[in-house]
Amino acid sequence: MNGPLDWLGDLRPSLRASKEAWAAWRRLDADLETLAAADPGRGDQRARSSWLALIRRDLAAHVPPEGTGAALWQAGAQFISGYRDLDLREATGAGHGQMILDHAVPALADMWRARLAGGDLVGIAATEAHGGSRIQEITTRAAETTDGAWKITGEKCWVSRLEESSAFVVFVRDPAGQIAAVVVDADAPGLHRQVIDPAGLGGWTWGLVAFDNVTVDPEQHLLGGPGQGLAIFQSHFARFRPLVTACALGCAAGVLDQVRSMLVAKRATGILPRIRDNALIELGAAWADITASALLAFHGLAEAGAASDLAARLGKAHGVDAACRAVNRLAPLVGAAGFQRHHPIAKARFDLAALQYADGIHDSLYRSGGSELLRTVGSPAAAWGRAA
Ligand SMILES: Cc1cc2nc3c(=O)[nH]c(=O)nc-3n(C[C@H](O)[C@H](O)[C@H](O)COP(=O)(O)OP(=O)(O)OC[C@H]3O[C@@H](n4cnc5c(N)ncnc54)[C@H](O)[C@@H]3O)c2cc1C
Structure with missing residues (x-):
């Protein structure tokens, strides 16, 4: 029987992956095969989403082996997961949480490193009703309060991993009018989610996120420096x-x-x-x-x-x-x-x-x-x- 490793094998002369990377890809493929036995099927979205979240936790130990190119290994892992089902695109890796690991203050980055390693998921909230292809025109806005906190108001649409995400990286217009990226907990007071039924990629929930004066502390939750969002x-x-x-x-x-x-x-x-x-x-x-x-x-x-x-x-x-x-x-x-x-x-x-x-x-x-x-x-x- 053919499998995803045969396809990657055909690319082998161009991939420059180490022996350790190939061995880790084979282990991932074998674990996915075992976990597939408990797939509840595609008819019940809730059951499927819970199973996908469980898979992510079960596979949390599948990380790029020491000394191998992390990006190359992760791309191979994505190919292996997608071969079975595109819903498995979050089976391994930091996903959108990578933005937090790369740009958060050290304490927040460390906390998320641990949470992502335990299987937590981070969503991205960038798209707005005027069109996702024009992020420069976003209107979701952070206003500064007298104590230096930011209050976020606005609405994002077509957001994937809507209910499964523990937090979102949200793109907002900061008090100076520049685009900023902030981390917002999914259960923050004032954050409301509305599920929409998608025609594809329906394994994870999808829909709207509204921000009604959601408070964040820019000292803690702003990624990069001011105006670094784009x-x-x-x-x-x-x-x-x-x-x-x-x-x-x-x-x-x-x-x-x-x-x-x-x-x-x-x-x-x-x-x-x-x-x-x-x-x-x-x-x-x-x-x-x-x-x-x-x-x-x-x-x-x-x-x-x-x-x-x-x-x-x-x-x-x-x-x-x-x-x-x-x-x-x-x-x-x-x-x-x-x-x-x-x-x-x-x-x-x-x-x-x-x-x-x-x-x-x-x-x-x-x-x-x-x-x-x-x-x-x-x-x-x-x-x-x-x-x-
Ligand atoms: C399954 C799915 C999951 C998604 N997940 C997320 C997510 O997790 N987070 C998130 O933030 N977003 C998400 N999105 C949204 C996605 O990023 C947007 O669909 C994408 O950025 C395009 O934006 P839009 O759909 O608003 O289209 P638009 O930006 O409105 O573009 C639609 C069309 O209009 C054209 N257009 C734009 N400007 C002009 C112009 N001036 N003149 C003529 N034509 C123009 C575009 O080229 C395009 O052909 C998701 C979407 C889908 C379908």
């Missing part, structure tokens, strides 16, 4: 997006292997006398698409600890698009069976479609990548000179 957002997503991409491509690889096994079984049992060319072509094209996009997702993770922001943005848009394309082309080969609401392939299609919005909407990512490519081009005059 820089934190960008540096976090430069690291986070390759992980999202790896998870999405793992999901598409899992679908390809399901289709492959189904076709082989149908031929073995004589249901199909032969496999037609159209199926062979889809399988071959999807394998190439997934593998090429995975190379871009893993690109540079081993050396720098994180891909460049440009590779992270374009790699996410391209990789999730490739995963959607592969699954949309493979799904018809399964027939109507794959169209059942809780079938893993139907779920993968919805989940991947949702990922074209979550963590960066794709047209915006391509557009910002394109404009960066124009900004950073060498002197146009010199280029024309050379061409002439």
Whole structure:
């Protein structure tokens, strides 16, 4: 039987992962296989969300081995998790809590290091009704009180891990009007959550977070310095997006292997006398698409600890698009069976479609990548000179 380690094995010459990293990936895959036995299925969202939270706690010991590239190992872990189900994208790792580890004052960072290691989850609350692609225009506001505390007022929408998160990193306009990132406990007085039913990525709850004069202490809860919010957002997503991409491509690889096994079984049992060319072509094209996009997702993770922001943005848009394309082309080969609401392939299609919005909407990512490519081009005059 094929598995996610076979896919990573095909990338091995380009991955530069240590022996220890491969061994840790194999252990993670084996533990996920064992834990899958208790999966309550996709019909009951509450039961599924509790099971996913439990998995995260059970797998808390799965961290990058000493001396291995943490970002590369985590990307491999995301591929392995996504191969089984995109809902497992929080199975390991600090996730959005990484912003706290990187930018909080030492006492808060230490507290969250312990909580994340115990399986707690941190959400991100950035998007507002005017549009998530324009974070510069956020209106959620922190007003300063006479004792120096901040009172946060406003509303965030489309927030994932809504009810499972113990805290949110919230992007607000600080009293000076600059964008700041603050840590807000999920049970802080004045914080209200409203669940919305999503069409994809429904394993974790999703919806609105309203802030009605929620108090934070900037000395404790502000990440980075004043006005550092946008820089934190960008540096976090430069690291986070390759992980999202790896998870999405793992999901598409899992679908390809399901289709492959189904076709082989149908031929073995004589249901199909032969496999037609159209199926062979889809399988071959999807394998190439997934593998090429995975190379871009893993690109540079081993050396720098994180891909460049440009590779992270374009790699996410391209990789999730490739995963959607592969699954949309493979799904018809399964027939109507794959169209059942809780079938893993139907779920993968919805989940991947949702990922074209979550963590960066794709047209915006391509557009910002394109404009960066124009900004950073060498002197146009010199280029024309050379061409002439
Ligand atoms: C499943 C899921 C999970 C999510 N999880 C989170 C989360 O945990 N936390 C969080 O903060 N957010 C989350 N989001 C929100 C996500 O980050 C946003 O969907 C994304 O940033 C895009 O924002 P938007 O949907 O408001 O679209 P918009 O920003 O409104 O963009 C929609 C379209 O309008 C276009 N557009 C924008 N400006 C212009 C213009 N001037 N002219 C023409 N067209 C324009 C865009 O390019 C795009 O095509 C999630 C979304 C989904 C679907």
